[in-house]
Amino acid sequence: MMEKNLLRKVLPFLATLLMLLIISPHTVLAGQDGAATDDRFMTYEELVENLNQIEAESSGEVEVDVIGQSRQDREVYSARVGSGDEVLLINGNIHGNEKSGPEALLQMLNTLGTSDSTLAQQVREGVTIVAIPRLNVDGAEITQRQNIFPWDDVISTYPNLEGSDSAWYYSERNDGFDINRDFNPDLSYEPVLEDLPGTGADPGFFLTNESRMLRDLYLDLKNEFGNVEAFVDLHHMGTPNLNETGEDVTIAIDYPPLGPEDSTKYDEWPNLDQEESRRYALAAALGVKEFSDNEEPGVARYLHPEERDLPGQARSSFALNGTATVLFEMPGQQPEYGYDQELIDRVENGLWGIASRMADNSIDNLNGDDFLKLPKYWTSNISDVETLVERFANEGEFESDDAVQSLTMQLTAISHYAEKEEANKVVKHTKSLKSLLDHQKEEELISEKAYDRLADDADYLIGKWQES
Ligand SMILES: [Zn+2]
Secondary structure, eight states, rough: HHHHHHHHHHHHHHHHHHHHOOOOOOEEEEEEOEEETTSSSSOOHHHHHHHHHHHHHTTTTTEEEEEETTTTOEEEEEEEEEOSSSSEEEEEETTTTTHHHHHHHHHHHHHHHHHSSSSHHHHHHHHEEEEEEEEHHHHHTTTTOOOOOOOOHHHHHHHHGTTTTTTTTTTTTTTEEEEGOOOOSSSTOOOOGOOOOTTTSSSOOOOHHHHHHHHHHHHHHHHHHHHOOEEEEEEEEOOOOOOOOOOOOEEEEEOOBBSSOOOSTTTOOOOHHHHHHHHOOOOOHHHHHHSSSOOTEEEOOOOOOOOOOOTTSHHHHHHHOOOOEEEEEOOTTTSSHHHHHHHHHHHHHHHHHHHHHHHHHHGSOOOOGGGGOOBBBBOOOOHHHHHHHHHHHHHBBOOOHHHHHHHHHHHHHHHHHHTTTOHHHHHHHHHHHHHHHHHHHTTOOOOHHHHHHHHHHHHHHHHHHHHH
8 A cells, every 4th residue: 555655665764853853861771670771762851852842843733731740740741633533542651661652652643743644644634643652751760660659658648548458559669559450440430448459350449640640631532522432552561472383472462351251240331342442453463564564473462361351451441431442562571671663663553553444434344353363472272282282392392202192182182171161171181281291391301491381371271260
């Protein structure tokens, strides 16, 4: 498509422009464990400077606003561009040690603010994009996942919580909260003593300034447009390999984790539409592939066994309110993983995949089930373990064919019982699989790498079938 070629021409230019914009003295930031963070990631001052410059150069297309203040008195910024009647809300850096999101968002805002390409024009006309490049401004300054909000300060802010244990997603060590567990689908929720400390299966408590300012922005947009059509949250994770090919995962994408789809837990939230979220997630995956020069085989489904249920995540709470939500997970967190321009471009391409399909409404014609066909790097079923054994065998991770064959036979038996839903037998035979793996390890018939992965997966399957 023509837009694709134009974008390809514009991207290198933008990269150069951004390099020129970032001219402040290079500083080395220390992460929470003392490791240095790559100084090509924007500092807070650079982020603000760059946003203001994008606004100034956009001839009125991009509008930059302050949406609130952190506990350490830093202003949190949003940028808005486009005049379409559907809203795409994009959030970055909710975890302070996940820094590529803001970089990708500023590149995209710059293009939307200045480019006359057909693609940029269509998106500006068809969509209103509102981005918060860096929500966790305090955590990002010291490269830690949590914000900074010591529990004593929480009690001064919410005296009615006096005497409570700290919320389950509070970190004593880092004096702050995992903001992405602090959301509640009841958008007017106020924290009450009896709900704390809670668990991962419960909604969050809106304790942090950051969750509250994102919620307020969401509500303002809902008020203005009737609905927030889509929400994207940009994260980093570990550095896994695809089950089938062993290739590196280069980006992982997900729809909201809200338990098995036959669960009745969210029956009171009739606006939840997981199929719609999967269409948007698919659009992101397609965007990564079509705006890239290579085949992008590493686009994967993010970890999502069907029982995964985290209603306190922003994407989950917004999905329960009728918004299609998509998670992007990039490999490698900061400070360990450095600045990676290809990765940043990949994220931007995924965002264009969503925005372009919202602009021409073709997103509604996608088949959300196609998202589920993307490759995985994690195990939810026995067939995933079979795939892994096959790959490890091809990669020479076993000493003998016999070792492979005995695992394969054991897995065949387990699948047989799984098909008949005989949970006790699945558990019993998966425990035998585990013993077999232990034996192979003792006899040095299996590599450490293959053993670790397969033993973990066997434990997961035992736990899953014990509960069923
Ligand atoms: Zn994250």
